[in-house]
Amino acid sequence: xxxxxxxxxxxxxxxxxxxxxxxxxxxxxxxxxxxxxxxxxxxxxxxxxxxxxxxxxxxxxxxxxxxxxxxxxxxxxxxxxxxxxxxxxxxxxxxxxxxxxxxxxxxxxxxxxxxxxxxxxxxxxxxxxxxxxxxxxxxxxxxxxxxxxxxxxxxxx
Amino acid sequence: xxxxxxxxxxxxxxxxxxxxxxxxxxxxxxxxxxxxxxxxxxxxxxxxxxxxxxxxxxxxxxxxxxxxxxxxxxxxxxxxxxxxxxxxxxxxxxxxxxxxxxxxxxxxxxxxxxxxxxxxxxxxxxxxxxxxxxxxxxxxxxxxxxxxxxxxxxxxxxxxxxxxxxxxxxxxxxxxxxxxxxxxxxxxxxxxxxxxxxxxxxxxxxxxxxxxxxxxxxxxxxxxxxxxxxxxxxxxxxxxxxxxxxxxxxxxxxxxxxxxxxxxxxxxxxxxxxxxxxxxxxxxxxxxxxxxxxxxxxxxxxxxxxxxxxxxxxxxxxxxxxxxxxxxxxxxxxxxxxxxxxxxxxxxxxxxxxxxxxxxxxxxxxxxxxxxxxxxxxxxxxxxxxxxxxxxxxxxxxxxxxxxxxxxxxxxxxxxxxxxxxxxxxxxxxxxxxxxxxxxxxxxxxxxxxxxxxxxxxxxxxxxxxxxxxxxxxxxxxxxxxxxxxxxxxxxxxxxxxxxxxxxxxxxxxxxxxxxxxxxxxxxxxxxxxxxxxxxxxxxxxxxxxxxxxxxxxxxxxxxxxxxxxxxxxxxxxxxxxxxxx
Numbered sequence: 001x002x003x004x005x006x007x008x009x010x011x012x013x014x015x016x017x018x019x020x021x022x023x024x025x026x027x028x029x030x031x032x033x034x035x036x037x038x039x040x041x042x043x044x045x046x047x048x049x050x051x052x053x054x055x056x057x058x059x060x061x062x063x064x065x066x067x068x069x070x071x072x073x074x075x076x077x078x079x080x081x082x083x084x085x086x087x088x089x090x091x092x093x094x095x096x097x098x099x100x101x102x103x104x105x106x107x108x109x110x111x112x113x114x115x116x117x118x119x120x121x122x123x124x125x126x127x128x129x130x131x132x133x134x135x136x137x138x139x140x141x142x143x144x145x146x147x148x149x150x151x152x153x154x155x156x157x
Numbered sequence: 158x159x160x161x162x163x164x165x166x167x168x169x170x171x172x173x174x175x176x177x178x179x180x181x182x183x184x185x186x187x188x189x190x191x192x193x194x195x196x197x198x199x200x201x202x203x204x205x206x207x208x209x210x211x212x213x214x215x216x217x218x219x220x221x222x223x224x225x226x227x228x229x230x231x232x233x234x235x236x237x238x239x240x241x242x243x244x245x246x247x248x249x250x251x252x253x254x255x256x257x258x259x260x261x262x263x264x265x266x267x268x269x270x271x272x273x274x275x276x277x278x279x280x281x282x283x284x285x286x287x288x289x290x291x292x293x294x295x296x297x298x299x300x301x302x303x304x305x306x307x308x309x310x311x312x313x314x315x316x317x318x319x320x321x322x323x324x325x326x327x328x329x330x331x332x333x334x335x336x337x338x339x340x341x342x343x344x345x346x347x348x349x350x351x352x353x354x355x356x357x358x359x360x361x362x363x364x365x366x367x368x369x370x371x372x373x374x375x376x377x378x379x380x381x382x383x384x385x386x387x388x389x390x391x392x393x394x395x396x397x398x399x400x401x402x403x404x405x406x407x408x409x410x411x412x413x414x415x416x417x418x419x420x421x422x423x424x425x426x427x428x429x430x431x432x433x434x435x436x437x438x439x440x441x442x443x444x445x446x447x448x449x450x451x452x453x454x455x456x457x458x459x460x461x462x463x464x465x466x467x468x469x470x471x472x473x474x475x476x477x478x479x480x481x482x483x484x485x486x487x488x489x490x491x492x493x494x495x496x497x498x499x500x501x502x503x504x505x506x507x508x509x510x511x512x513x514x515x516x517x518x519x520x521x522x523x524x525x526x527x528x529x530x531x532x533x534x535x536x537x538x539x540x541x542x543x544x545x546x547x548x549x550x551x552x553x554x555x556x557x558x559x560x561x562x563x564x565x566x567x568x569x570x571x572x573x574x575x576x577x578x579x580x581x582x583x584x585x586x587x588x589x590x591x592x593x594x595x596x597x598x599x600x601x602x603x604x605x606x607x608x609x610x611x612x613x614x615x616x617x618x619x620x621x622x623x624x625x626x627x628x629x630x631x632x633x634x635x636x637x638x639x640x641x642x643x644x645x646x647x648x649x650x651x652x653x654x655x656x657x658x659x660x661x662x663x664x665x666x667x668x669x670x671x672x673x674x675x676x677x678x679x680x681x682x683x684x685x686x687x688x689x690x691x692x693x694x695x696x697x698x699x700x701x702x703x704x705x706x707x708x709x710x711x712x713x714x715x716x717x718x719x720x721x722x723x724x725x726x727x728x729x730x731x732x733x734x735x736x737x738x739x
Contacts, residue, residue: 071419072644075405081417128667149645152633153406153695 041105047097047132050105054095055136063088063142068133070148077150079122084133086117086142093136094119098148100129125150203264203524204296209514210504212389212439213301215294218309218467219493221343221591222319222327223608224535226286226522228278228594229494231472232560233271236736237449238664239641243735246448246471246490252735257474268496268519269472271738275556275597285495285520287330288527288535293498293520294334295528301502303390305337308364309467309491310400310445314343315591317546317607318539323351326538328359333531338365338385342401342408342445342468346613349413356381367398367443369428370421380416383428386437392505395432397461399425399444399454401468403647409614409695420450420644422458429460438508441465448490449643452479459483462510463501466490468648470560470590472497474517489515493591496520546607549600550712554719557601559592559609562638562736563651563661566721567592567609571704572655574711579619579690582676583627583657587693588634588650601712606705610692615703617692624681627689628671631659636667655690655724657681662729673727 044050051058069083082096094117095108106123117135125131125148132145237247248256250270259265267277268284298304308331313324324347331339344352356366369383384397402420405413429440444451444466451466459482472492479486491499497517504512539546559565568586575584592609595601622630630652637647641664651661660673674681681687692704712718731737 069423072642073403073406073419073647075417075419076410147645149636149640151406151637151647152630153410 213304221315226283395437455479584655
């Protein structure tokens with residue numbers, strides 16, 4: 001049972017949470033942290049061109065060493081929780097792509113040496129789409145994906 | 158499988174044998190007048206089920222607040238597509254009888270199928286009702302000390318009294334019935350605060366409300382206990398709750414703004430492992446997934462002995478044994494409207510389930526005495542609303558029902574009423590699966606109308622929609638029903654449409670299922686805006702007329718309902734499907 005005091009605390013910390021979400025969605029972190037904000041990658045209109053701009057290649061190798069966690073049907077397309085984890089050694093970056101979004105690249109995280117291969121964020125999706133996790137390690141791109149459905153709702157049960 | 162099948166056939170043999178002997182030795186009026194349906198006056202025979210094993214679980218689900226006995230016609234269309242085609246629960250009519258070895262014309266055939274519905278219902282009478290269910294529960298539990306009664310949810314919604322008492326009538330009825338554990342779906346449409354109030358006060362130390370897949374939006378913390386471990390005759394038994402995964406999508410998000418749902422089968426696996434780690438020797442999932450989702454979940458998650466499910470209202474007489482990496486998981490679904498009580502008996506020894514027996518007992522109200530205490534409670538709780546509910550609005554010449562993938566006669570009435578009263582050429586009514594049947598010659602009462610419409614967001618709407626938008630909506634709902642991957646289904650049926658003709662190819666992909674949309678013999682224009690009447694919008698709270706007012710006005714005006722023109726889409730690509738009338 002959720003602790004009510006905790007819940008009250010949460011209500012008071014919405015602002016902090018919003019900043020967290022903005023960082024998670026890739027709005028703040030890369031600008032601050034990265035020397036070069038990959039404008040071309042985030043503005044690209046296709047998966048291939050986004051990856052080319054981000055990583056210099058769009059050659060993806062399917063991998064069962066990446067797991068992606070996202071709802072089968074989004075409760076709210078504006079904030080779809082997505083987590084990816086991977087135990088591929090030597091991860092350099094982890095990125096999340098919503099294939100059917102106007103700008104498919106939704107988030108990219110650069111990992112420091114020895115960092116655990118796990119990121120979690122919320123992405124915005126306009127319509128049903130494959131969500132692809134891309135892990136860069138040893139200069140190569142590995143990926144896995146799952147479909148997240150965005151629906152009108154209603155009429156159940 | 159063989160054993161439970163044999164057991165099931167034995168039960169049928171006992172039931173039909175008693176029917177024969179009774180009509181031979183006493184004057185059985187109904188049987189003499191009938192086309193051979195075996196109906197007995199004694200309440201005992203169909204409900205004497207042999208005791209088995211040492212752990213017993215009783216289960217009912219989706220009663221939709223039906224405290225009184227009702228008529229309920231099972232669907233004549235329940236299509237399965239992709240890997241679900243022609244498999245339980247997507248079997249109707251004779252295909253259902255053949256699959257389960259149910260004798261045509263028997264009591265069970267009437268309980269489980271739509272075949273010969275009106276004639277059989279006239280002879281066998283109403284089904285369900287909490288007073289009759291209570292008698293059956295007591296009877297079965299008396300032979301099974303220590304057993305648990307599980308309520309799969311959709312209990313608080315579906316009647317005028319449940320709506321107007323803010324679910325209190327059902328909460329007190331659950332306590333009187335002796336429910337031990339429950340999970341949820343429509344319960345949430347009373348709002349998160351009301352749910353919490355009931356769980357913390359009314360249910361305290363009485364009923365465990367469990368749901369592993371409801372978490373706080375912000376941090377992903379459990380909102381309710383995911384499971385409870387109960388001692389049944391010395392065997393620690395875990396009951397894990399699985400609430401309806403798509404509550405904030407299928408129902409209004411604003412009712413539960415802070416909670417996230419979803420299937421979460423990875424978390425389910427963790428909960429199973431955790432419960433086993435704490436010593437549970439039996440793990441049961443009390444589910445409101447819908448049966449197709451239950452079947453997929455059973456194939457992916459290991460260590461569950463049985464998923465006892467609901468939501469899709471499928472009355473399935475025999476468990477499906479699903480193989481997975483850890484062994485076999487039974488999947489059961491127990492119908493709706495307090496029409497059935499499921500009994501799962503497990504033989505557990507040396508820490509493992511060795512064998513089982515399963516019975517899905519139809520609750521024939523004429524074969525079970527009403528429990529006096531429950532009957533008097535129901536009288537009392539209905540009393541303040543009795544005059545309003547018993548108003549006779551019109552008389553129907555035809556059977557009214559809702560169930561079926563595409564339309565039902567009661568839904569057609571609602572669509573007609575919406576168009577008539579709202580002045581629209583087109584109407585939409587949600588494909589709900591609850592709502593009782595009304596027999597030809599019966600008066601349609603306000604009580605009946607409320608069983609079809611009693612929700613907390615009942616406002617009627619009138620919106621202009623382009624042909625493109627209308628197609629989008631039909632495609633979206635069709636995909637929620639016919640997606641080949643059950644995890645992408647929401648349950649429910651196709652939205653009912655008044656005025657609009659269309660063709661549907663259920664096995665096609667989203668975007669190409671719906672074709673040939675026509676209004677008044679003319680193709681629907683992609684760009685033209687059409688006024689569309691509807692109700693049950695999930696977007697935001699609306700002020701306005703509740704749908705039951707509109708339907709009641711229409712019925713009072715009509716006085717007699719006859720020759721209902723059932724607007725059903727033309728079907729493509731499903732010829733021979735065993736989910737079609739056969």
